[in-house]
Amino acid sequence: MSKKVLVVDDDPDVRSFVVTVLEENQYIPLVAQDGVEGLEMIEKEQPDLVILDVLMPRGSGIRLYRKVKTDEELKKIPIIMFTGIALRSFLKSQKALDEFKGGEVPKPDVYLEKPIEPDELALAIKKKIG
């Protein structure tokens, strides 16, 4: 059975790019355009993998990542970060939130900085969920 992959990104061109890669590799693509919609989709669809942007309206990927990784039911879902925000800033932000909000979240499974080639994305997805 094909696996479901949710793309959360506010840029329609990026969503389209990722959906094409997913379809070409026989995954079922799901899409959300911001952090709020993304969380709703994750809770509703329980996807096998999430590909997540960081800088988005109505809730960034940083908060969404944190919500998923601190939720007992959702934290098992692997997340590939796919963003223009540098890993260094992402990690610093999580550290700041760890200090401010308490707790600690794990580092992302995969962190891809835009832009990347379709093959590179397909390979990263395959490595995570087969």
Added chain:
Amino acid sequence: MEIKKLLFVTKFEDLCYDALNSLLALRKASLEHVVFLNVIERDKVAMQRGSGYLKEEEVKLKETANIRFIDWAENLFELGLEVGAYMEVSTLIPEILKVVDKESPDLIVIGHSQKGALEQLYAGSDVTELIRRTEIPILVFKHRIEDNIVPEKLFERPLFATNWSETGQKTIDYIKGMKKVIGEIHIMHVVKESALKSLDTHDVQKVRKVERKRLDDLCDELEEMGIHARPHVYVGDPQKEIEKAAKEYQASMVILGSSEKAALLERWVGSISKNITEKSIYPCLLIPGKKDI
């Protein structure tokens, strides 16, 4: 009323990271979330004879904005703030209102450069239009003319000019929400010369005493909240006197409530607010009144 989320509207020429940086003092109060908005005006990418819709130009402008926002966002993310961004080809005010609807910010920050062309872009009709159509407080940012930099400590010495309108109370609540960032607030009321015309010296002193007492009470109320406050009564033309007081007390910004009555009469928040917003060198925080939107 706390400022948890702010909407930062920029065309980059007018509002840059230095302005944003000066607002980060609000973190000490309650700021958690910054939303960027860059509106690319339609005429920059519109249909042109011989070239049609400039799609490539749109992509270029959006990417340029995106790169700036990513850079700014990284700084804010590292501070533990939440950040969002919008880049749209649209018309400024409707787009701001659309984003306000989606994000419900507690403050809108918009630029007003003292440079000629940009002044025309934002200062006049746009801010006027915006304040007529929203109840969200608006901070109109200014670059200082002489050195083109923004005040670093925006909240250090605000000057609040009150006319005792109902909006004044909303403004006071808003000021209380900033108690952790305000250094010392100067509160003034301007008695119009026309109100003193037929009065003798005794009556004039009486008017001053009454107004001073009201200001003292307000200062006491704020002092109880932990905000240092100083009262001032001025007499004369409100616009000129507010400017004078801002200069005398080296205000870091001017805070103005809007008058519903004036808004109805003048389709704007009152000529005093309008003129100060447009002409003053000081950043202006405008607190609009309640509207039947």
